[in-house]
Amino acid sequence: MTESPLPDDLIAGAEPAFFDGGPAGALVLHGFTGNPASMRGVAEALAAAGFTVDLPLLPGHGTKVEDMIPTGFADWLGHAEQRYQALAERCDHVVVVGLSMGGALTAWLGSEHREIAGLVCINAVVSVPDGMREAVTEVLASGADRFAGIGSDIADPDTVESAYAETPLAPLLTMFDAADKLGGRLGQITSPMLIVTSTQDHVVAPENSDLLAASVSGPVERLRCERSYHVVTMDYDKDMVMAATVDFAEKVTAGA
Numbered sequence: 001m002t003e004s005p006l007p008d009d010l011i012a013g014a015e016p017a018f019f020d021g022g023p024a025g026a027l028v029l030h031g032f033t034g035n036p037a038s039m040r041g042v043a044e045a046l047a048a049a050g051f052t053v054d055l056p057l058l059p060g061h062g063t064k065v066e067d068m069i070p071t072g073f074a075d076w077l078g079h080a081e082q083r084y085q086a087l088a089e090r091c092d093h094v095v096v097v098g099l100s101m102g103g104a105l106t107a108w109l110g111s112e113h114r115e116i117a118g119l120v121c122i123n124a125v126v127s128v129p130d131g132m133r134e135a136v137t138e139v140l141a142s143g144a145d146r147f148a149g150i151g152s153d154i155a156d157p158d159t160v161e162s163a164y165a166e167t168p169l170a171p172l173l174t175m176f177d178a179a180d181k182l183g184g185r186l187g188q189i190t191s192p193m194l195i196v197t198s199t200q201d202h203v204v205a206p207e208n209s210d211l212l213a214a215s216v217s218g219p220v221e222r223l224r225c226e227r228s229y230h231v232v233t234m235d236y237d238k239d240m241v242m243a244a245t246v247d248f249a250e251k252v253t254a255g256a
Helices: 036-048 073-090 101-112 132-141 169-183 207-215 238-252
Strands: 017-019 024-029 052-055 093-099 118-122 146-148 166-168 193-198 220-225
Touching: 017 036, 024 036, 024 073, 024 101, 024 238, 036 052, 036 093, 036 238, 052 073, 073 093, 073 101, 073 169, 093 101, 093 238, 101 118, 101 169, 118 238, 132 169, 166 169, 193 207, 193 238, 207 220, 220 238
Parallel strands: 024 052, 024 093, 093 118, 118 193, 193 220
Antiparallel strands: 017 052, 146 166
């Protein structure tokens, strides 16, 4: 289930990964303009606990920003759906874990597949900030197709995320459209959910986690991270996040 061949210009460390393990599976999804490097620690922790783990590279990511401009949320969701289906065929139970936009994909999959054993949404984006859509549309109308990057929002000064240095605007609008649609679908989510929130997040407002917790229909657990920024999976609280994710995944797949 590895994804090959890989692009020649793949960013170092952005490789997708597959870990063959036991009958419980985990799909691990990275964020917008990021790549598997931001979630590799989580994937490896789940693999070490015996899970069969798929850590895919989403379309347009992990190379150069120009590759991402023609892609959109439908492409990323379609890829995540494909990887989920392959894992579900292989495993008795599957959990889905996602960071940021990967968290939105996780929630969307949860709204489609009630059989998912558990969902872990880490600083997930499920709403559009006031005025942001208008601002992006205005920049696009000026002829620009990108603005400054949103990656590497990390408190630890010794850690840098290998996300794109620029944000592609047309794909960003597709994520806003998806967030608008996702809001009406959250009530369809019945799987248990662990919501991880950085209280100091400069990319996705922490209120997104509150909205998610209030809207889903299944049981919710919360983990708040006080020392980390948006990319908490690479920040000061990463070990706590990994441990909580593994504990949650083991609990919801007990008997697999």
